[in-house]
Amino acid sequence: MEEASQHPSAEPLHQVRRYLLTPMRSDDVPEVSLLERRCFTNPWPESAYYRELREPNRNYYIVLRWQASSSEAEPEPVVSGGTLARLFRMTRPRTSTQPVVGYAGMWVIYGEAHVTTIAVAPEHRRLGLGEVLFLTLISEAIRRGAEVVTLEVRVSNVVAQSLYAKYGFTRRGLRPRYYSDNAEDAYIMTSPSLRDPNYRQQLLELRDQLLARLTAEGIEILEEAA
Numbered sequence: 001m002e003e004a005s006q007h008p009s010a011e012p013l014h015q016v017r018r019y020l021l022t023p024m025r026s027d028d029v030p031e032v033s034l035l036e037r038r039c040f041t042n043p044w045p046e047s048a049y050y051r052e053l054r055e056p057n058r059n060y061y062i063v064l065r066w067q068a069s070s071s072e073a074e075p076e077p078v079v080s081g082g083t084l085a086r087l088f089r090m091t092r093p094r095t096s097t098q099p100v101v102g103y104a105g106m107w108v109i110y111g112e113a114h115v116t117t118i119a120v121a122p123e124h125r126r127l128g129l130g131e132v133l134f135l136t137l138i139s140e141a142i143r144r145g146a147e148v149v150t151l152e153v154r155v156s157n158v159v160a161q162s163l164y165a166k167y168g169f170t171r172r173g174l175r176p177r178y179y180s181d182n183a184e185d186a187y188i189m190t191s192p193s194l195r196d197p198n199y200r201q202q203l204l205e206l207r208d209q210l211l212a213r214l215t216a217e218g219i220e221i222l223e224e225a226a
């Protein structure tokens with residue numbers, strides 16, 4: 001199928017667009033790698049993902065699949081609450097192939113979470129899905145007891161920097177010539193303390209804004225039950 005016909009806006013307007021958020025598994029890696037090559041100029045080799053997935057205690061990787069047909073999963077009732085523990089509705093484990101349209105990951109070591117990657121397929125951008133992935137990483141970092149989240153981002157990547165700034169991240173340093181493909185510098189960006197009650201409150205507000213935006217756009221995010 002041609003890429004243009006995969007665009008979510010090609011669906012009838014009244015139809016709910018569902019995305020399924022799942023932990024990344026090794027059978028996701030070939031598809032993740034294909035998407036990675038579309039999104040990054042210096043993609044990781046597949047072997048790097050297989051290696052990462054062997055250490056789930058230190059790493060956390062997720063994928064977002066586009067569930068083009070709404071008949072594939074019947075969601076369970078909404079679980080709501082005042083914490084970031086459960087962001088989206090649960091659904092049954094995936095049973096059929098839905099294309100990977102986003103993914104993200106991080107290391108969580110010695111009280112620090114370090115985002116290693118985040119990407120959304122070009123034809124699914126500007127829908128809030130980058131935020132879905134990023135907020136999911138932050139809430140998992142909180143769940144694992146991390147103190148802060150940090151990351152590197154190309155100095156030219158103003159789009160990603162804008163996403164991180166929206167979530168309170170600030171520039172804390174520069175890594176000169178960090179990227180091997182073009183020797184570009186990286187900014188180091190870091191979150192406020194994840195234990196700061198004011199930041200927790202800000203995250204809850206951002207989550208509520210995100211959920212309202214997704215609802216307004218007719219987008220439903222389902223989380224795969226373990």
Ligand SMILES: CC(C)(COP(=O)(O)OP(=O)(O)OC[C@H]1O[C@@H](n2cnc3c(N)ncnc32)[C@H](O)[C@@H]1OP(=O)(O)O)[C@@H](O)C(=O)NCCC(=O)NCCS
Pocket residue numbers: 039040117118119120121124125126127128129130131132152153154157158159160162163164166
């Ligand atoms: C960065 C990326 C993941 C954002 O994904 P997305 O689904 O389009 O992002 P969202 O729709 O959730 O937007 C969230 C925020 O990101 C920022 N943003 C997203 N697209 C933007 C754009 N074209 N211009 C400026 N800011 C943008 C905004 O702050 C936006 O918040 P807003 O909607 O309130 O303005 C996506 O652009 C991507 O995959 N880029 C290529 C890979 C990459 O650079 N990854 C980061 C490596 S450090």
